[in-house]
Amino acid sequence: MIQQYEKIARPRRLPDEIAEKLAGDINSGVLKPGGKLPTEHDLSLAFGVARTVVREAIAQLKYEGLIQSKQGVGAFISDPNQKSVFRIGSSCFKKRKELAMVLQLQTSNLAAAAALAATNRTHNDLQLMAELHDKIIKSPIPSSYELAEDILDRSRSFYLSIAKASGNIHFLDIIRMINSRLNEHLRSVAVKNIMATDITLIHNELTCIHENIIHSNQEGSRLATRDHFEKSTERLLARADEKDV
Amino acid sequence: MIQQYEKIARPRRLPDEIAEKLAGDINSGVLKPGGKLPTEHDLSLAFGVARTVVREAIAQLKYEGLIQSKQGVGAFISDPNQKSVFRIGSSCFKKRKELAMVLQLQTSNLAAAAALAATNRTHNDLQLMAELHDKIIKSPIPSSYELAEDILDRSRSFYLSIAKASGNIHFLDIIRMINSRLNEHLRSVAVKNIMATDITLIHNELTCIHENIIHSNQEGSRLATRDHFEKSTERLLARADEKDV
DNA sequence: AACAACATGTTGTCAGACAACATGTTGTTG
DNA sequence: CAACAACATGTTGTCTGACAACATGTTGTT
Numbered sequence: 001m002i003q004q005y006e007k008i009a010r011p012r013r014l015p016d017e018i019a020e021k022l023a024g025d026i027n028s029g030v031l032k033p034g035g036k037l038p039t040e041h042d043l044s045l046a047f048g049v050a051r052t053v054v055r056e057a058i059a060q061l062k063y064e065g066l067i068q069s070k071q072g073v074g075a076f077i078s079d080p081n082q083k084s085v086f087r088i089g090s091s092c093f094k095k096r097k098e099l100a101m102v103l104q105l106q107t108s109n110l111a112a113a114a115a116l117a118a119t120n121r122t123h124n125d126l127q128l129m130a131e132l133h134d135k136i137i138k139s140p141i142p143s144s145y146e147l148a149e150d151i152l153d154r155s156r157s158f159y160l161s162i163a164k165a166s167g168n169i170h171f172l173d174i175i176r177m178i179n180s181r182l183n184e185h186l187r188s189v190a191v192k193n194i195m196a197t198d199i200t201l202i203h204n205e206l207t208c209i210h211e212n213i214i215h216s217n218q219e220g221s222r223l224a225t226r227d228h229f230e231k232s233t234e235r236l237l238a239r240a241d242e243k244d245v
Numbered sequence: 246m247i248q249q250y251e252k253i254a255r256p257r258r259l260p261d262e263i264a265e266k267l268a269g270d271i272n273s274g275v276l277k278p279g280g281k282l283p284t285e286h287d288l289s290l291a292f293g294v295a296r297t298v299v300r301e302a303i304a305q306l307k308y309e310g311l312i313q314s315k316q317g318v319g320a321f322i323s324d325p326n327q328k329s330v331f332r333i334g335s336s337c338f339k340k341r342k343e344l345a346m347v348l349q350l351q352t353s354n355l356a357a358a359a360a361l362a363a364t365n366r367t368h369n370d371l372q373l374m375a376e377l378h379d380k381i382i383k384s385p386i387p388s389s390y391e392l393a394e395d396i397l398d399r400s401r402s403f404y405l406s407i408a409k410a411s412g413n414i415h416f417l418d419i420i421r422m423i424n425s426r427l428n429e430h431l432r433s434v435a436v437k438n439i440m441a442t443d444i445t446l447i448h449n450e451l452t453c454i455h456e457n458i459i460h461s462n463q464e465g466s467r468l469a470t471r472d473h474f475e476k477s478t479e480r481l482l483a484r485a486d487e488k489d490v
Numbered sequence: 491a492a493c494a495a496c497a498t499g500t501t502g503t504c505a506g507a508c509a510a511c512a513t514g515t516t517g518t519t520g
Numbered sequence: 521c522a523a524c525a526a527c528a529t530g531t532t533g534t535c536t537g538a539c540a541a542c543a544t545g546t547t548g549t550t
Binding site: 015019052055056057059060062063064065080081082083084085086087088092101102104105107108109111112116160168169170171173174176177179180181 | 325353
């Protein structure tokens with residue numbers, strides 16, 4: 001059996017370090033909205049790096065909407081209400097309470113997507129969902145690490161097929177993103193905590209979602225999805241130690 | 246009365262242009278996940294710009310999780326399932342159908358936030374919401390452009406106070422972000438379409454949300470919010486021409 | 491007082507160089 | 521021939537210095 005390694009800290013690039021430091025100062029209020037950033041020249045001196053590095057860092061923050069720069073004037077911290085992207089920081093997976101919040105977000109979005117899917121699903125969507133659902137139902141009871149991981153992967157694919165069937169690209173996008181972030185931070189925990197007794201429950205819950213969507217039952221799909229995710233959250237949190245996550 | 250100007254196309258920066266072009270090629274499938282980006286040198290030749298410009302563009306896309314680069318090897322297009330941020334492109338506000346999708350997303354998230362707020366709201370939250378609600382109710386019938394704009398601003402503040410009261414920072418974040426994007430792209434349209442007859446309806450809907458949260462009615466808050474936003478969407482779309490948006 | 495010209499400071503872009511790293515090639519050695 | 525070290529090449533990461541584009545305040549002229 002292949003041993004599972006901890007992910008190692010990759011050598012950080014200078015622009016990333018600086019972007020993170022600046023973003024931290026902005027979010028923590030050291031740099032206030034409307035205020036002016038030090039000049040690129042000063043920043044390069046302060047951090048002891050070249051101006052190109054500072055510029056790459058600033059480019060990232062500009063793209064995120066955190067700051068805005070005007071040629072010949074300077075760079076200014078934007079109003080936080082004007083951020084143009086949504087991101088979930090890595091610090092949001094440390095405590096159980098924080099993890100629960102991420103799961104809440106995923107729950108509400110997938111429930112909404114399922115409700116939409118009930119009315120918008122195309123023939124192709126139904127076919128894909130049926131395939132993926134079938135794979136889950138027919139998958140063997142997980143006896144090894146790889147098989148347990150497999151179950152989770154299949155579930156995620158099923159979720160994404162629901163998001164896709166909603167016909168709203170944004171639901172697919174955000175659910176995909178949250179899935180990815182969750183996956184990054186609690187793969188091992190989740191896998192360790194799948195139990196044989198859970199499998200039947202999970203199967204039933206997923207089948208319930210599936211049938212509601214098939215029968216175009218909008219509210220039923222919404223509730224079934226919410227129910228499944230709330231129970232999944234319980235299953236996960238009940239067993240995850242604080243330090244585990 | 247101050248005339249309202251169309252927002253002008255700011256002089257785009259080269260890195261932004263290039264980032265958008267590359268992002269477009271990735272999303273449209275011209276560049277496939279796992280594939281290798283041309284070298285920075287080649288890109289700088291192709292676009293006719295310096296390598297630093299290309300690097301800034303790539304820095305943005307890396308930050309977004311769209312691509313990953315390895316020193317000494319090259320830059321590779323990431324699996325779209327691994328994106329670490331959620332963003333709504335400017336191209337998603339052009340057609341009515343696309344706009345409706347963004348509004349759907351906002352609706353579902355605000356409804357979920359309201360449901361959470363019904364149970365999680367603190368004393369401070371209630372106070373803030375009451376203040377903002379009061380301001381809306383007591384605001385004069387909009388007779389001028391500025392006043393109409395004012396109504397919208399107050400509504401948005403009220404929405405944000407709900408999101409804040411949910412106790413889940415992520416709902417606040419994403420609702421804030423969607424609000425900002427919507428604001429950017431349809432301010433004029435929305436303002437032009439506020440009608441005196443709508444005001445009473447809007448007031449009633451908002452009051453309904455407010456009271457449900459006050460009375461800790463979770464499902465009521467959810468439904469009232471959903472109802473308000475679905476009606477708002479109708480009000481908006483019914484009057485917005487395709488070309489208007 | 492009004493206005494043009496200039497000086498200064500900041501961001502945007504460019505060009506070239508070297509460092510750090512990965513990979514394939516070649517030469518050496520057993 | 522096999523194994524391994526040394527080298528060559530290509531790519532990204534960082535550094536340096538320069539100039540262009542732009543905004544603003546200062547000075548000089550009328």
